Every structure is written in structure tokens, then in C-alpha cells.
Amino acid sequence: MEKRVVFQSRWLPFALVAPQLAITLVFFFWPASQALYWSMLIQDAFAAKTQFVWFDNFRDLFTDPHYLASFKVTAVFSVLVTVTGLAIALLFAVLADRVIRASKLYQMLLIWPYAVATAVAAVLWVFLLNPTLGILTHVMRALGYDWNYLLNPGQALALIVIAAVWKQISYNFLFFLAGLQSIPRSLIEAAAIDGAGPARRFWTVVFPLLSPTTFFLLVVNVVYAFFDTFAIVDAATSGGPVQATSILVFKVYQDGVQALDLGGSAAQSVVLMAIVIALTVVQFRFIERKVQY
Amino acid sequence: MVERRPIGTIASHLILIAGIAIVALPLYVGFVGSTLSFDQVTSVPMQLTPGTHLAENYADVLLHGSTKGSKAPVGPMMWNSLVMALCIAFGKIAISMLSAFAIVYFRFPFRRTCFWMIFVTLMLPVEVRILPTYKVVAELGMVDTYAGLTLPLIASATATFLFRQFFLTVPDELAEAARIDGAGPMRFFFGILLPLSRTSIAALFVIMFIYGWNQYLWPLLVTTREDMYTVVIGIKRMVAGGDTLVEWQLVLATAMLALLPPAAVVLVMQRWFVKGLVDTEK
């Protein structure tokens, strides 16, 4: 993975990396280390008085049933978003792949939610599912189902899952479609000649060959559910009701900015950092192996 | 498919069309809502055909903002979003290309260290270091500035990674030829590498533009003056008015405005975008 032919210069490479390194140091390493430092302090909102308390913030976090509940909410939310998002996208991709001629058209029509900001997606779905005004609410009421996500924790969770999945379908679809189209037709034909029906062909030939894509999307979706969905929670439910939609990243914001508890919020950030690092390591361990040059 | 199964094909089309309908539903309803008056949009059930207030609502919102909640007009917000998105897209591409070039085409001490330092930023999205970053930006006096909005988001390494992968696939003969010709590294960079990377740059531009335009948490913290709001934040601040009824027709008009530029960018550059996206992560 190295170039055979390189250029020689004493100073040029340093000059070239300097801008990125500078920004990385100032806006990445410095704040990250600050977060680590703050997580071991108790301070008042103005940082006028600080007290070093070692791991007390972490201890308080992990003995707080509501923080642990937030873990559970985040886990459930990620699983729902990932599984639903992947399943629906896979279905669409398989069907679009089947309809080869029009697949470019379908691709274009299914792609654009990628461009929509998660906050905008949230606002649109809040409008559709608004307890008083929403069209879908109206339809559900007509069918006898009372929808009010401001009061019902399960419904609030459903709302943010729907908004999150809606936005992510296009991304997953793109990758699945590309993955499907890169599977050699000869393999599928061979299986057909052997007498396998379409369903069998899918599960024994196509799906295994799709597994790198699937695995990659799995990690991406989990990271998406963990972080990019902040906007959805903030715009739609603010973590309620009864903290049913209080995902970890939202709690970091809520405790840090609204409740001005910097130590606790920093400790939560550190925990999140650990999770993301673990996920990234997993992703690169398993995926980069498949890349050949 | 291998066999010819017309029923299967028809069913596929139907399901896909249904899928597209569901995906398009929020957008359609949102659009209709943005063309209605306040009374029409808050009546239940809301009508499903576009109304007549399109021009009025959009003009209202661009020039005056909503009258409840935040009162900032959306026009300046669109401008802020545009500046932010373009700065992030160009900024990221520029510094990443340079860094990737250095790392791939040079041998220098601490090369590996530099690489890992940049690589590490992939692991921590901005949400995880949000408050300390805010503090750093505040101490640098960059709150409510374009610099504060964009610089911390240029820090991550996705583009560097992409360019690195791409440069590694460029045939060595080209660099060899350049050296033989006596061209310096920068000549090689601008004359040969840059044109070759056009597709990647285009794809990255789309991705970064959308990323920058759709940013939420960071601008929420770093802009406190109404004239610095981005359009995505502006929507939230309209909905969170809380005190009185939300003026949905204006909120939806803003939402439509907010998603037009990124959607336009995606559709226009679809070909490069798809190629770039799929190739990026592989």
C-alpha cells in the first residue's frame, strides 16, 4: 500500500499537512482532552469554582438509573432504526435490481431523502403525526387508534424511529443496489440452472455475497442512530415523555447546555467516545480486510 | 432476473412505486401545507391539494420570518447556510487533498504519526466533543462568526481518507513521467493529479455540501445572534416557539426552502454522487 515513486522535499510535505493538522489539533485534540479533563471535575456553570473529583462523575453516572435507562433507549432505538432501515432498503434494492431497465429512475426517486436534514425530516414527520393537526393522526383516529406521542412513550419512540429510518433508506438503498449490481450474473444463472428458485438463490448466493455491504451498512447505521439523530430528538420530542426518547447524545446536550452540569456531561461524552472508538475499530478490523489493491 | 415472470415484475414495480409514494409523502404534505393559509393548515383534516398561498407564504418567510417564536427572516438564514456549506465543502476538499498528497507521495519523518493523528478524527464525531469545542471556539472569540461555524467541522478526515485511497490507485508511471520531465511535486499535483481526481472531487463536493448544509447541533450552539442562524436551526426555533400556536404554513415553507438546495445538488450531480458515495466507503 505504498507508492513506489515518491517526491523528495524537506519542507513541502510539512507545509501540505500543516493546515489539516492545525485544525485537527485546535478543534479536535484540544477539545477532546478538555472533555476528559472536565469529566473528572465538578464545576459550577461559570467554571469559577472547580473541584477535582477523580471518577466520581462516572460513578454517579453508572449508578444513576436514568442514565442506564438512556443506554437502553439508545440501544433499542439503534436496533430498530438499523434493522428496519436495512430491511426496507434491501427490499427496494432487490426489486429495483430486478427491474433493470427502470432501476436508474427508481434510484433517482428514492435517493433524494439523503439530501434532507434530519431536523427537517423531524419537522415534516411531526407535522404528519401531530396529535392535534396531523393527517396521519386523523387517519388513525378514524380507525379507532388514539395517537398522542406527547403522552405515550412508545409512540414517541415510534415517531423518532420513523423519521430516522425515512431519512436513511436512500443511503442504504444506494449501497445495496450497487452491491447487488456488482454480483456476477453468472453465479446467479448457475444457481438457477441447478434448479434453485428465486428465494433460494437469494438466500444462498446473493445474500452472502452482499455481506460486506450489509456489515458496512450495519456499522454506519448504528453510528447514525447514535449521533445524527440528535436533531430528530431535539426537534420532535426533547427526550420525553418520561425520557422515553432520551438517547445518549441528547442527554449529553441536555445536561451540558440546559442543566449546565459540565462535569456530568463531559463524563457522558467520554463514555460515548469509548463506544464510538470501539465501533470504528470493529468496522476497520472487519471491513478493511476485504479491500484489495 | 433469470426467468421471465411478468407477475413478479409487475409486483416489483407496484411495491417500488408504493415505496416511493411513502417516501415522498412527508414532502408532498409539507409542500401542500406550505401553500395554505394558517386557518387551512391547522384545520383537521388538512386538505391534500395545494392551496393558493404559495407566493405569500414563501415571501413572508423569506423576508419576515414567523411572527411567533424567533422572528428572524429566512432569507439571511439561507445565505448563512450557503456560506457554511460551501466553506465546509471547499475547505475540506482543499486541505484533505493536500494532506493526502503529502502522505502518499512523500517520505518524511513522522509521516505515520501524522497519518494516525488525522485518522483518529474519524472516530469522534463532533457531537461527542461538542461542549469543549464550543468552549474553545468561544475563547477564540469565534462565536457567531462564519469561522466558528465552519472550522471545527473541517477537522474530520473522511475526505483525506478518500483521496488517499484514490491516490494509491493512480499508476506510478504518471509520477515517474513527471519526475523525468523535471516537474516539481506541486506541478505534478496541479497538472496531473487534480484533473484525474475530478470525479472524486465532484462526489465529495456533493457529500460535504449536504453535510455542511444540514448541520444541526453545532450551529445550534455556536450561533446566538438571529442574523447568524442557519436555515435548519431557524426551523427548529420556529417550532419551539411554545408560547403560541405554531404557524405551520410558515414552518413548512421554511422546511421546503431548507431542503431545496441540497436536493438540487443531489439531483443535478447524481451520477458523480452515487459513484463517489459507493466508492468512498469501500
Place this chain on the structure above:
Amino acid sequence: MAYGSNRIASIVAGLALAGAATAAHAVVEIQWWHAMTGANNDRVNAFAKRFNDSQSEYKVTAVFKGSYPEAMAAAIAAFRSGNAPHLLQVFEVGTATMMNAKGAIKPVYEVMTQAGENFDPKSYIPAVASYYTNTKGQMLSFPFNSSTTVFWYNKDAFEKAGIDPNTPPVTWQAVVADMAKLKAAGVACPFTTGWQSWTQLESFSAWHNVPFASEQNGFAGNDPKLLFNGPVQTRHIANMQDWLKKGYFIYAGRKNEPEAKFFSGECAMMTTSSAAYGTIKQNAKFKFGVGTLPYYADVPNAPQNTIIGGASLWVMGGKKPEEYKGVAKFLMFLSQPKIQEEWHEATGYLPITMAAYDMTKASGFYQKNPGTDISVQQMIVKPTTSSRGIRLGNFVQIRDVIDEELEAVWAGKKTAKEALDDAVRRGNELIARFARTAKAE
């Protein structure tokens, strides 16, 4: 100023132009960060403009900075980088945080006395000012927009249900009777409440003269223990759970979301802030009335007084003396009876001085708009140690905790006693954390 030679004069003139900030008649800029939206935003700007127009030494610039938490976060960040505003509007639950930020804030009484203003704390309405004073009676922040908890009701709905529209229920027992009548007349939502923690627990406790927390509700110390799981409060929350089950009480949100249900006509009765007046007047298409917050007649000493909500203006530290002079002048301007009267009549926020109240009375406003003096009447009583207000560290989070526990009660997951006990336990932990930072140096 006459000088001998032309040259000196022109140099001096040049310096005066260049160093405008140090010249005697340069305008001192005062930054005021606030969280007022909609019509109140306009009024705030109007006040600043009037003050600026009335004199030429100081210029107040009012800047909207988002919601209360956002404005506070912005000010803190600005303070750390040396760019704090002069005046910051902070919601009442942020009082303890601000109080403890020595150096970051300058107590109002200090600002006023140092600027030599004729400042008389006794001219302020007792129960309003007491929230923002310390135990020595010194005013720490300036009560700007204070509201209190009142009872709104739909007069047309009352008539339909056969209740006299001019006698709102005064006790909770009477409210229950009315709820039943309204439900029988087909009203889907007889009663709802906004700001549940404030109306049903905090102000409720003060109104019944039972403590919310020890150490004089937190005024006398930094580490009080919460007491709102006492018998009176528990009984009330249990009653509310009962009403919810019967369909008398509909829960619609933690903050002011329920207000929309009232002025849309859906809910017939509501306890919430008196400052909802402006919105209700603008949107309600029916005749509405306002009464005092209901109480339980069998609780001794009830009714006492209600406590305020809203926000106050804090003066930030680290500014120059001439700037503080301007701040003091502006605060005196805001205390003028005429200004207070206008603010009170338009918004439903309380007038902060007795003079303003008298002026409003004399103008006949209360006769023309019956019920708008209810809020004031609930406050011009000398407060007791249990009713002058609540001061707790991490109060924002404590309110969230209370909201969550109450939601668990409404969802039928906990009994009133369990929820309140849990809320007290969690709240005490939050207070202890805060006390640690307050003690740290």
C-alpha cells in the same frame, strides 16, 4: 474648551475624535440579552428604544438569544471569553446558579447603591421581590417579568354546563364539582394544567403554606432537603391521578403546550401562568375569566400566597463603573410606575412596585378587565418562610425530575406517593451535587 494655539486645539480635537470612548459625551453601550419571543420581543425592544430616546448618555441594545437555557449558555460562554453582556434575563430556576457565581455577577443592590440611585427595596411588591433577595433582604437581581399561577376558565363552557360564569371555583372541591358538570355537558377536557411542577407542586405548596424544602425552601442554606412529598402534596397528586382516570383532567405537556388547548376551546379550565393573558386574549374566541389558584379549604393557613415564575435581570460582573451607572439608570427606568403599568396591562406579568399597582387600579383597568388583578392580589401578602419562593441548586434538572415522575403517575405507572418520594430522592442528589460545587473554591 479654549486653548492658546490652533495647533493644540486641533490635536485635542483629533484625539477627541479618535478616542471617542474616553470623551465626556460619548455614548456608553449597554448590552441586554433576553429570551422574549413574539410580541414581548417587540415590547422589550420598545422599552430599550424609549430609554435611549429619553437621554443621551447610555444606549441599551436588546438582543434575543434564544430560549432561557440557550441565553444562559450563551452568556456563560461569552463571560468566559470576556464578552459578557451587561444585563442577562435568567429564568427563576436559574437563581441559585447565578447567585453562586461570585465575580460573574454583580448583585443589583450593589449596583444601585454604588451608582447613587434612589433605590428603595420596600417599594417593590413583597412576594415578588422576595424571590430574588437574600436572607439579609438585599436584592440580588431585578424582577422583570414575573408571573404567578392563576386559574383560567371558559365562561361560555360554564354557561353551557349550567355553572355560573361569574363565580369561578375557589377550592379544589368546587373544581371537582365543576369538572363533573362539564363532563356531563359533553366537554371532552374539563381541566388541564400548564407548568405542572410550578402550578401543582411549587406554587401549590406556598399557597397552602407548607414547605417545599427545608431551610426556608433553600433560602437559608445551600444543601436543603426536599419536602414536597408531604401529606398535602401527596393527597393532591393522588387526586389528580384520580381525575385523570375519570377523564376530568387531561395531561397535555410539561410547559405551556396545554395553553393552546385552553384557548382553542378544547379544555374548559386551566391552571397556568398569569402571563398567558396576552396569548389567550389574542386567540380565544370565547368569553374567558380568571380566578385564584384553587386550594383545599381544610388545610390550615391556606390560602397564603403563590410564588412567582418568569425571569429576572442579572447584572454581569467585570464591567466598568460608568457602564454600571447606565445599568442602574436603566433599571430605575424599568421600575417607573408608568412603564410597569404598561407592561403589566399588556402582558399579564405582575407589576413589580406597589406604585404601579396603585396606578393601574386608579386607571380603572381592573374594572374594565375583571380578573386581571387576581395575580397581584395573590402576591401582596407578607410571605412566610414557606411561601417567599424556592431557591434550589440544579433547579432546572429538579424540575425535569418532577415532570418525569408526574408523567409516570399520569401514565399509571406509579402511585402519587411513590413518584413524589422518588422525585424527592433524586432531587436531593442533585442538590447535594450542587452544594459541592458551591463549596469548592
